[in-house]
Amino acid sequence: MKRVGIIGGGQLAWMMGDAAKQLGVELIVQTPSHLDPAVSIAQDIVLADVDDVHGTEILAQKSDIITFENEFVNLEALAVLANQGVCFRPRLTALAPLLDKYHQRCYLRDLGLPVPQFFALEQPENIPSIIAHLGFPLVLKSRRHGYDGQGTYIIDDAASLEQIIEINQPRNTAFLIEEFIPFQRELAVIAARSVDGEVVIYPVVETQQEKQVCRRVIAPADITPEQMDVSEAIAHKLLNSLEVVGVFGIELFLTAAGKVLVNEIAPRTHNSGHFSLDACETSQFEQHLRAVCGLPLGNPALQCASAVMVNLLGYEDSQSDYQNQRQQIATIPQAHVHWYGKTASRPGRKLGHVTVLLNQHNQTAACEIANTIENIWYSG
Template identity: 40%
Template structure:
């Protein structure tokens, strides 16, 4: 392949914060983005060439997008894999990751079955469709996490079931067919951002520790505060996942580290992921730049750690939806090792992801993280993040 600049135009189904950061990464490469999103003036619009206002699965809108670009990808699992496959054939257009992979990921039961069939460890799971069935499973497993088979992501569509008495309410909460997973007694949650490029080349970013509360990712610590054997196992599992799924691009692979040191796959996102936002400052090539490179079939950038990093999400701390004005920004901008990312959303609502900040280790920290106090980095990130507010007073 002979690459020249200006580069091609990349179409993205979805124009939220991930589309925004893809646009920021694509511009220095000479790549223009056109996004499709149902929200007028979506977060990506300030940094991309154009937006098509249409639903993620709108046939007319997706075909218009396909007619204007040289390659197509998506930043949200609500894209329609059948429609993407159709436009790929109609317009002779590369679509990555492969629509079949999106189809697999969209159904959590199908996803787990595919992983288990490939010999990749996942928590014990069973499909459930009735309260009676869920009661029996919850009693047998001693408690389960109920997950909606379709439509849930980033913690949405999940409900814990500690005993049979919780079954009916949990099934109502997730709605429709669901999958029950045995509760995992985990030491920590970790993640690996993996990327597949042209000719099957794969690379992984350093293993990241992810800290959740109320099913929402609050902070990420890279490298993870865990042992070498767990790191090696997590990297191996991530490569097995990349070998199992089809199509180029970045994959967010969320994992459990059990108290016995075993690594289990929790969920997979066939796109850049919140767990990898630290790579913008902390890695040689960000997950967003590597996704652009991979989808276009360009050489992948190195995924090496530049400096240990902690990312803290900026969430809506309001009681009800209101126009978004973030206060307390001065202290973040004054911190020498902190970087702030604003997602450009007009309205804030309770716990909505509005941005993030990343604190990196200072000069001379080294690229392996072994000699860096990541607890101190996490504390600094939390202090800076907790000083931000959308409240009037």
Template identity: 35%
Template sequence: MTSMKDKQIRPGATIGILGGGQLGRMIALAGRAMGYRFVTMDPTEDAPCGQVADRQIVARYEDVDAAIQLAEVSDVISYEFENVDAQVAEVLESRSFVPQGSRLLRITQNRIYEKTAIRELGIPVAPFRVIGSLEELEAAVDELGLPAVMKTATGGYDGKGQWVLRKSEELGEAYETMVKAGTELIVEKFIPFQTELSVIAARSLSGELVTFPAAENIHRDNILHLSIVPARVSTDIQQKAEQIAREIAEKLDVVGLIAVEMFLAANGELYVNELAPRPHNSGHYTMDACVTSQFEQHVRAVCNLPLGSTQLLTPVVMVNILGEHLQPVLNRIDRLPRTAKLHLYGKHESKEKRKMGHLNVVAPSVEEALEQIDHLEIWKKVEV
């Protein structure tokens, strides 16, 4: 009798995706090249993933009936971002094949659960305290010191749902503002870091596990701006970061992808900041610079196919295209470097700070790739 760890979803099957954004779109594009069909479920008509899938079910993420409909036409179900309703994922587990499961979804949807789980693995995270009142906030700041970072336990991405506390005089205003989110709050010790790194690990249902090369990430206004690969840190740090990602993926029994975001402190210590149980913005570089992209790897992992090589073929810099950059990029399309690969997400409305696409610039060195990005004069130059 075949065990679940031996179950394999082969090309020709239909993959259902909870969520219809750009990550789902790129999963579907990679999977279609492998011969899979796709059905996506998203509340926005003609969503980015819906444009390239065989079918889109237009429904809210918490709509259990629609999710069951998705299950009925899918041989396997995946999710493309962690704000998918965990209850829906749990219901689907009993009706369909959801190799990623709902346990990791619940952990990564809540910063308290997430940081506790990482700490229990013996992996460093920034010291944190759960707070439920202004008095508890003041006590936490007394203990952790300033600056500190207050975050909502649930929700929040691209810098939303957090407040950097720098002065004791602002604690009252910060607490009154953040408590309106209606969720638990945590306060973290601020880690002065030299570099932000991320590593994407892939693990199949059979337990095969690989990692992609570590990316050096530069944020602007709390939104990822650049991912630089190879990361400009020592080989020892790169290997240590990749080992942390491997350990998290294995011990949390991940199936699919998990992105592990880390801070490199001045003393050489790596602290895990966040997890994302899916393809990640900082892994987009793999589409044009690795033997296997993170999106193909995700399909391979959830379908329990052998995982592809993660070998880096060339230095690369990924730069995000936000709403304010989209028209300038289109205006300069004739001037884009010949080794630049443009990826646009098919979103109908372009808004400032909204991710509309990205550009992967491959070059003999990351320094040359960065120079080519600067020469386009679209993105304000940052010291890197």
């Protein structure tokens, strides 16, 4: 029986629980709190922050392989363990170009993948020339540790840019500036690569965001075969170049001219792939465990015509488990409610998600179902 250590104990690790049972895999989780979701599915836990290398040393002693639920790790410190023979999947060299968003942009550009124009904000005196080149609006991003819209700002004027930089100055936040893409749609694709180099790709999906936080995912995306091919080719090229073992999430822009650009790479399972738990033959979580354990990859195909996934986001500070809303949502035909078991709600926090399977590929119907779910959820 393989023992897989997971750095991170949030919902992404929690959702590996059922797949681990099916595959006969033991999960050991490194996470800072007994209250974190994945504690309930782990055979053992190491109570430590995800960047606590001593905690990872203990995790390594209990595990055959170590993988990642999030990317907030200290790669330099983990490299010492890797040099001592600890098996990380994906390898640290696959993560190294991706954790800093400026370095990630450079890697993608140098690989020949299409990305927005971007600049590192290293010298304040360079700001006027960057503004002159990009114009407004533009996008300001923290180079490290940004997720779910945190650390990402849409900037409309020079005064707002100066204000945000000044607010973040005490934390010495490093920033990336890039052009604002007036996209037609946001897309995403989940891809997995095995130890032997086999790559499988899930259907390209449309993601619908609000304040840079994912609200909905529609699978498959309503795009042309050519746009689908381009998206899949990006996934193949990226995973093979990095020699990834495991699942990656790739966020994309579809421009008004029909061009596909890479937005960001998540070196792990991803919110845009949650629909796969109920809609695909092999979920992204089972696929990730298969890959890191050296097992054959599973079939990523949809088992229904289409699916819509809606995130259940916190909208208040509360200790409620929202059972009434969840029960109402569960009565929707072919709805599957996944509740992460978090003990506290706060605005924007991901508390769960719902996937509804559809018998036809109909964008309008998918959006209507998503509206119904959100009306129940946010009605309180």
